[in-house]
Every structure is written in structure tokens, then in C-alpha cells.
Amino acid sequence: MIWTSEDVARDQVRRQAAGLTVRQVSTAVDTAVARERETREELRYPTAAIGQFAPDPEELADRWAALLTEWRRVAAHLAASGAGAYDAELDETGCAWAREREERRATALRDHAAGMERRREERDEVCAEVWGRGGRAAGPCGGGAGRADPGRGSGAARRAGERR
Incomplete structure (x- = not known):
């Protein structure tokens, strides 16, 4: 998994805390304390079958433990900075984590694109070997006679992939 519970919590709290006052952040901490306690108790004493x-x-x-930790960090940041409301851009720790997360995301996307390109090249090589060097238009790998390239998918599938 590319994202840990801490990563998800940091991102979520950073977005949710934007513009919140010290009092609102305190309420979020209290909520996270209660939810974290409830989920830990549920682990110790399951009350219902898991669907x-x-x-x-x-x-x-x-996840709730990570959210609690992050809400507490935001509350401590507000107390230390003396700010009346949370501004994510002024939170150096939060900004550093956001940059790290974005770097990991970009690396994962690059690695995925490189892997897809390698698979496409491998498929093209196999097709060339099977159907001859003139290959792409000659057989099922080539999409001749008006067929779309099977490795590229339909235009709708490509557009759906671009939106992710």
C-alpha cells in the first residue's frame, strides 16, 4: 500500500482543518479521542458480526488513532504559533509531509507509466515475432481492418484513466 493510515490522516486533517479556529480544532480533537476509544473497545469486545x-x-x-495524533499536532501547532485559525501553508511540518506525499505519488505514477510502457513494448515484440516483422496491421495484435489497438483501450477507457 502506498499510503499508510498516518499519510491518509495527515492529508485529511490538513484539508479539514483549513481555516478552523482553536476551539473548532479542540472539538475535532475531542471527537477523535472518542472515536479512537470506541474503535479500540470494539476491537477488544466485538459486539456485532462484521459484514x-x-x-x-x-x-x-x-485510522482513528492516526487522526487523533494529527488533530493533536494541529492543536499544538496552533498553540505554539499563537494563531487564531489553522493555515496549512504556515504549518511547516504539514507542508513537508504534503511534499513528501506528493513526491511518493509522482514516483508511483512514473513507475506505473514505465511499467505499462514496458508491457506495451513486450507485447509489440511478441506480436512482431508471431506475425512477422510487418506485423502490426497483419494480425490480431495489430488492430488491422479498423480495429483499435487492444493494448491502448477505447477512448472512453483512456479518458477515465486520465481522470484518476
Whole structure:
């Protein structure tokens, strides 16, 4: 998994805390304390069967623990800075984590694109070997006679991939 519970919590709290006052952040800390306690108790004393689509209780408990930690960090940042409201751009720690997260995301996207290109090249090589060097238009790998390149997908599928 590319994102840990801490990564998700940092990103979520950074977005949710934008513009919140010290009092509102304090309320968010209190809410996170209660939810973290509830999810930990649920792990110790399960009360209901977990449904097929219910979140994993351990993952949920970890997520709330991470959210609590991050809300507390934001509250401490506000107290230390003396600011009346949270401004993500003035939070050096939050900004550093956001940059790191974006760098990991960009690296993952580059690695994925490189892997897809390698697979496309490998497929083209196999098609050339199987169907001859004139290959692409000659057989099922080439998309001859008006067929789309099967490795590229439909225009709608490409556009859906671009939106992700």
C-alpha cells in the first residue's frame, strides 16, 4: 500500500482543518479521542458480526488513532504559533509531509507509466515475432481492418484513466 493510515490522516486533517479556529480544532480533537476509544473497545469486545462490506475494525482503529495524533499536532501547532485559525501553508511540518506525499505519488505514477510502457513494448515484440516483422496491421495484435489497438483501450477507457 502506498499510503499508510498516518499519510491518509495527515492529508485529511490538513484539508479539514483549513481555516478552523482553536476551539473548532479542540472539538475535532475531542471527537477523535472518542472515536479512537470506541474503535479500540470494539476491537477488544466485538459486539456485532462484521459484514462483508464493513471496514476492517483494526484498520478503522488505526485510522482513528492516526487522526487523533494529527488533530493533536494541529492543536499544538496552533498553540505554539499563537494563531487564531489553522493555515496549512504556515504549518511547516504539514507542508513537508504534503511534499513528501506528493513526491511518493509522482514516483508511483512514473513507475506505473514505465511499467505499462514496458508491457506495451513486450507485447509489440511478441506480436512482431508471431506475425512477422510487418506485423502490426497483419494480425490480431495489430488492430488491422479498423480495429483499435487492444493494448491502448477505447477512448472512453483512456479518458477515465486520465481522470484518476
